[in-house]
Amino acid sequence: MFERRDCDILILGTGGAGLFAALHASRAAPHLRIIVAVKGLTGKCGCTRMVQGGYNVALGPGDSVERHFMDTIHGGKWLPHQQMAWNLCETAVIRVRELENELGCFFDRNPDGSLHHKAFAGQTYDRTVHKGDLTGIEIINRLMEQVRALPLEIMEEHRALALIPSKQRDTAAGVLLVDMQTGVFRFVGAKAVLMATGGGPTMYRYHTPSGDKSTDGLDMALRFGLPLRDMEMVQFHPTGLLASQQTRMTGTVLEEGLRGAGGYLLNGDGHRFMFDYDQDGERATRDIVSRAMYAQMRDGRTSPNGGIYISMGHLGAELVTKEFKGMVKRCADCGFDLAAGRVEVVPTAHYLMGGIVCEPDTSTEIPGVFAAGEDAGGAHGANRLGGNGVANSTVYGGVAGDTMAAFVQKMDASPTADRDLIEHEIERAQHPFTQPAGNIHVLRERLMDIMWDNIGVMRNARDLDKGIKQIAELKDELLHTGLPDKDLVFNMTWHEWLNTRSLIDVSAAIAAAACARENSRGAHFREDFTDPGDLNSSYFTVTRRVHDTIEVGKEPVQFTIVKPGESLIGNSAGEVPPMARHIT
Amino acid sequence: MARRLGLHQEVLQVNVWRGNASGGKHCHYEVPSLESQTILDVVTWIQRNLDPKLSYRFACRVGMCGTCAMMVNGKPRWTCRTHVRKVLDNNTLTIEPLRNLPVIKDLACDMSEFFDKWDRAQGRFHPSKTRSDDVVRIPPTSVHRTQVDAAIECINCAICYAACDVVQWNPDYLGPAALNRAWTLVNDVRDNNQTVRLRAVSSDAGCHNCHSHQSCTTYCPNEINPTASIAGLKRATAKATLSGKI
Numbered sequence A: 001m002f003e004r005r006d007c008d009i010l011i012l013g014t015g016g017a018g019l020f021a022a023l024h025a026s027r028a029a030p031h032l033r034i035i036v037a038v039k040g041l042t043g044k045c046g047c048t049r050m051v052q053g054g055y056n057v058a059l060g061p062g063d064s065v066e067r068h069f070m071d072t073i074h075g076g077k078w079l080p081h082q083q084m085a086w087n088l089c090e091t092a093v094i095r096v097r098e099l100e101n102e103l104g105c106f107f108d109r110n111p112d113g114s115l116h117h118k119a120f121a122g123q124t125y126d127r128t129v130h131k132g133d134l135t136g137i138e139i140i141n142r143l144m145e146q147v148r149a150l151p152l153e154i155m156e157e158h159r160a161l162a163l164i165p166s167k168q169r170d171t172a173a174g175v176l177l178v179d180m181q182t183g184v185f186r187f188v189g190a191k192a193v194l195m196a197t198g199g200g201p202t203m204y205r206y207h208t209p210s211g212d213k214s215t216d217g218l219d220m221a222l223r224f225g226l227p228l229r230d231m232e233m234v235q236f237h238p239t240g241l242l243a244s245q246q247t248r249m250t251g252t253v254l255e256e257g258l259r260g261a262g263g264y265l266l267n268g269d270g271h272r273f274m275f276d277y278d279q280d281g282e283r284a285t286r287d288i289v290s291r292a293m294y295a296q297m298r299d300g301r302t303s304p305n306g307g308i309y310i311s312m313g314h315l316g317a318e319l320v321t322k323e324f325k326g327m328v329k330r331c332a333d334c335g336f337d338l339a340a341g342r343v344e345v346v347p348t349a350h351y352l353m354g355g356i357v358c359e360p361d362t363s364t365e366i367p368g369v370f371a372a373g374e375d376a377g378g379a380h381g382a383n384r385l386g387g388n389g390v391a392n393s394t395v396y397g398g399v400a401g402d403t404m405a406a407f408v409q410k411m412d413a414s415p416t417a418d419r420d421l422i423e424h425e426i427e428r429a430q431h432p433f434t435q436p437a438g439n440i441h442v443l444r445e446r447l448m449d450i451m452w453d454n455i456g457v458m459r460n461a462r463d464l465d466k467g468i469k470q471i472a473e474l475k476d477e478l479l480h481t482g483l484p485d486k487d488l489v490f491n492m493t494w495h496e497w498l499n500t501r502s503l504i505d506v507s508a509a510i511a512a513a514a515c516a517r518e519n520s521r522g523a524h525f526r527e528d529f530t531d532p533g534d535l536n537s538s539y540f541t542v543t544r545r546v547h548d549t550i551e552v553g554k555e556p557v558q559f560t561i562v563k564p565g566e567s568l569i570g571n572s573a574g575e576v577p578p579m580a581r582h583i584t
Numbered sequence B: 001m002a003r004r005l006g007l008h009q010e011v012l013q014v015n016v017w018r019g020n021a022s023g024g025k026h027c028h029y030e031v032p033s034l035e036s037q038t039i040l041d042v043v044t045w046i047q048r049n050l051d052p053k054l055s056y057r058f059a060c061r062v063g064m065c066g067t068c069a070m071m072v073n074g075k076p077r078w079t080c081r082t083h084v085r086k087v088l089d090n091n092t093l094t095i096e097p098l099r100n101l102p103v104i105k106d107l108a109c110d111m112s113e114f115f116d117k118w119d120r121a122q123g124r125f126h127p128s129k130t131r132s133d134d135v136v137r138i139p140p141t142s143v144h145r146t147q148v149d150a151a152i153e154c155i156n157c158a159i160c161y162a163a164c165d166v167v168q169w170n171p172d173y174l175g176p177a178a179l180n181r182a183w184t185l186v187n188d189v190r191d192n193n194q195t196v197r198l199r200a201v202s203s204d205a206g207c208h209n210c211h212s213h214q215s216c217t218t219y220c221p222n223e224i225n226p227t228a229s230i231a232g233l234k235r236a237t238a239k240a241t242l243s244g245k246i
Helices: A016-028 A065-075 A082-103 A135-148 A216-223 A286-298 A317-323 A325-333 A388-409 A419-429 A440-454 A461-479 A492-516 A578-582 B039-049 B112-120 B143-151 B159-163 B165-169 B176-186 B194-201 B215-219 B226-242
Strands: A003-006 A009-012 A034-037 A153-155 A158-165 A172-179 A185-189 A192-195 A234-241 A264-266 A308-311 A342-352 A369-371 A539-546 A549-556 B003-005 B009-020 B023-032 B069-072 B075-078 B092-096 B103-105
Touching: A009 A016, A009 A172, A009 A388, A016 A034, A016 A135, A016 A192, A016 A388, A065 A082, A082 A135, A082 A388, A135 A388, A135 B112, A158 A185, A158 A216, A158 A419, A158 A492, A172 A192, A172 A419, A185 A419, A192 A216, A192 A388, A216 A369, A216 A492, A216 A539, A234 A286, A286 A308, A286 A342, A317 A325, A369 A388, A440 A461, A440 A492, A461 A492, A492 A539, A492 A549, A492 B039, B009 B039, B023 B039, B039 B069, B039 B092, B069 B159, B075 B159, B075 B215, B112 B176, B143 B176, B143 B226, B159 B176, B159 B215, B176 B194, B176 B226, B194 B226, B215 B226
Parallel strands: A003 A185, A009 A034, A009 A192, A034 A153, A192 A369, B009 B092
Antiparallel strands: A158 A172, A172 A185, A234 A342, A264 A308, A308 A342, A539 A549, B003 B009, B009 B023, B009 B103, B069 B075, B069 B092
């Protein structure tokens, strides 16, 4: 049993990508029927809102798109899809002016009134536009205001369950969703579907993204037969807040600027260990700091909750409170004294560089399916620069809106959906109600431990194999673990079950890709293959689900714009000056 | 005194409102007192261990999305950022859905009216430039920009809306969040819709309803002062009326 409605364009997600797609599609062709569906409340559950740092854009005098591009390629360790990285940098210039001039974002200014650009790690130029340290809130609030006024329909608290193909199985015909408030299943027929649900590596013990994130988009894409690239590339942020495992605050980000400003990282014995690993100490890059912290933790030199301390007090409590007001207040609300005391921190899973293989126009290999934001792979390669995440979601969200508006206007009729498959998916979603009741939360916790211990900050063949086996066992256990009694109305525990299934399936893809890459690039570090491998023969992994197994292939990176050893801006390109490395 | 469970486990006495649009009641739960425990953690513990069908909302976990706002011992709060110790009253917590909004189920409210009012207050930017133009030069110390900065970091969590007595008396009142946003736009020299906005905020449902009780300001977790913003609107609309602009 399900309700049905039809539209031209269906957008999944209301982060930067989803909202920008809605805006552009509606403005390009106001007569189109557009539906935006979101798992939470509009603009409230995407990770764009949580952006603290800012938005990378080559708008400053003396900066250039070429320089931004070279920084992105170097940051991504030569794995980015070069045209996607180029378009990201080039379009960001237009997008920031669109945000500021047309949507009303009010970014911070220099004393002369021009846009302020701050320094951000890994970049050769100060190019990060921001609104204080709450840039994401400014962007999403202004986008929400504009999108809510458009002639389109927003379906809030609707969880997407599956992409549904046409009867001929050659295009997408729509998406099956469930209204989380009422439990009613709705099939939305569409000529074009945008996957903009956000990634979010919440399958790790410690993670930063919002609680609703469960890689549903990537899981739907895998099950639909779409390939994912770079899935082994999971970015860890070094300073996630660590309290007990019982509190949801654990894993949330304490900003990078704390290290940049001179904060110390101390192990459980009080030893300042970072200089044992890198001459830049705490100011080394995210991946180096995360690995050093992880090594200390694995050796058992930990704080009471199993992490590391960050200590700011030597800078003076007053100064810390002034410079990091928001962070100090957040810690104080949770009972910790960041300004004068020690706060426990831990590396925390932050971002999936990997995602759906797509073209620079956001189209995928299946007609009618498009991808943008963290659901899409390619722009970041092996590592994402801070400030390129929100640029990516807003640039490619807008591109997707334009592309889809043109795409659907060329189509005559809507594809006919495979009705049997809809019925099958409705049954699949209700699977837990056919099984004996168990504790789903325990399984989710176990997944987070498996991923953290075996497919985490540092990897090796033995642990990866163990992890892959444990993920498979967990999947089997999940499918035999049910929920007490059938009630589909606003049932968060049911959705937690569905979240866990999505996360397990995508975890299997991450593990398989991590196993296949036998070198260390960017965010992916193999203890048994520490060499980055030959740059000229760089490849990216492509993960597909074939029947019920994950297959990983390798495809050569196409150096369509610049080859390793070359630069678009002279010999200095991409060399990160010491100054920029530690200011965030 | 706190009751003890096991050797030294203290137990919190928690009353949670359960129900839907047609009514409901408080249900009682006993929840172990844990270290670093927020109100959101208490609600989560109940859902995970005692009552899997308890409905509530949360997303970001750090006070950026405003999704988890609820009434805690009678006061509106972000539950993710409220430490149990700070609000515990005689070892008891009473957790209810936000005031002044229709309930959907248990602790989750229907936010549509709140956001519709945001739009009715003309809380949306109307451009005077396009993406082809340069970004407008506005010194950060200019009077208008300073006014914007003081009020702009609102995350639309509806805490102020739930705290507002005027909203309770007059359900049509646009409320502090929407008017606060309108005030930031009144001070936005780039905006092209000022007359329409001033008319909207001076309507029967607008800024002149505010009694300056300052509940919004008292409870705003971001330390914004909507009362001051609304006072600014009162002055601006009075001035526009006198000069015949609206």
